[in-house]
Amino acid sequence: MDYAATSPVRSEVVKAMLPYFSQEFGNASSLHSYGQAASAALRQSREVIAKVVNADSNEIIFTSGGTESDNLAIKGAAYANREKGNHLITSSIEHPAVLNTMKQLEKEGFKVTYLPVDRFGSVNPKDVEKAITSKTILISIMHANNEIGTIQPIKEIGEIAKKHGILFHVDAVQTFGKLSIDVKTMNIDLLSASSHKICGPKGIGMLFVKKGVQIKPLFDGGAQEFHKRPGTENVSSIVGFAKAAELAHKEMKKESARLTRLRDKLIKSVLSSVKGSRLNGHPVNRLPNNINFGFVGVEGEALLLVLDSMGIAVSTGSACSSHDLTPSHVLLAINPDPVKAHGSLRVTLGHEIKESDIAYVAKAIPKAVEQIRKMTPRIEGVTTIDE
């Protein structure tokens, strides 16, 4: 139950990709018929992906994934607008692909404002507006957080960006194909998405770049991807990404209702059966597939390993930080107590999760918590539970 980290490739996706390894292996830039078949596949894939976010197909740039899209959007916009200003605005709970890109830009002389979030992990649009200066060139806010699932008020922030004539980038890696996105009504200029979060292949993603928005490419090379991302296109992966997006888009309404119901069932069950448990993130404005629990007197990694021994794969914080000892920057932003931040458990649901899995996990979590708490020393105010 770690679908936010990655997801298994769906069989329909594999089937769609297969011909592009051996039969339709052409280079989309070649003029012969093999090349033209690849080029047609690219065109169609671009159209499918564009439709998911209500964009035009020539506004979609294929990249190697969410990380590259975030880098291309932020560095690309910053370098292209250097003469206009040097200030960027983001939130303190972004994915490292955004945060570390911002840190790099700071080293290069840009100024970055990292907005705080409230205890549910929400960015206040008023804070965004207050942070704007005459030097601001980009606002970058994630659509939904990968650890705690909180959905940000993207439409409101988009309006503010538009009003002030500032570019707006949205990291939609966790929401693309899961929540409805309309780049036009949300006033989005740049939007990152990744294939492997929606049961597509890994190492492929896209950046939506609104018509007329200038970004400086990260690589120098050929003319592919409208001169914004050179390199021979990864046609098989692009076809797989498009298939996954098409399926996710078609099933979005039904699947999100199904996951929301399963999510709330598990949340309710665990919060009522485990004393000293809490839900991290927003109770309502959250991803249909994300749950993040905190348990008093329980360390996250220990809980993860006990659940793993029961056949349940979950994560503490985000997968990227599981080799890191410091508490997650997201949990610290919503709760400055590191002991509490350390004891978190992220459960993320997906396509293959069924009702019976939820019932199994709902029983396993209290047992695992109890097993760990037997080892926990009693420390007043730290591991004690207020009744």
Add this chain to the structure above:
Amino acid sequence: MAKEKKSGSKKPEVKQSVTNSGIYTDEVMDHFMHPHNLGEIKDADAVGEAGNPVCGDIVYLYLKVKDNKIKDIKFKTLGCAAAIATSSMVTDIAKGKTIEEALKITNNEVAEELGGLPSIKMHCSVLAQQALKNAIEDYYKKHLK
């Protein structure tokens, strides 16, 4: 994703998802899942505590001493698997030793007995050894001179 697994002490197979499983030796997992000398000693002769400021984890060690030997030792730990397994192992090693011998136990020795720890987890093994040292100091303070 809820599938039963046969044996608890076997290393979990590599899964698609990225979890911490597989980073620990079987010995670590065994001590973590079935810790030795877990609990408190109500009438302990000495208690030692050690905390890790980075992660907020904490170990408590309780000692019962007779004729200068560690007769009984128990622990309670709020921490990761490495912290729990090293707590369990340190109690095994210290039990029956004289307090002078117990003072000489190093965290490297504890980690070695467990078949090694991942390098980023070595500092977790300091907790248990430090708690033992603090317990012995507590014993000296309370019972000598």
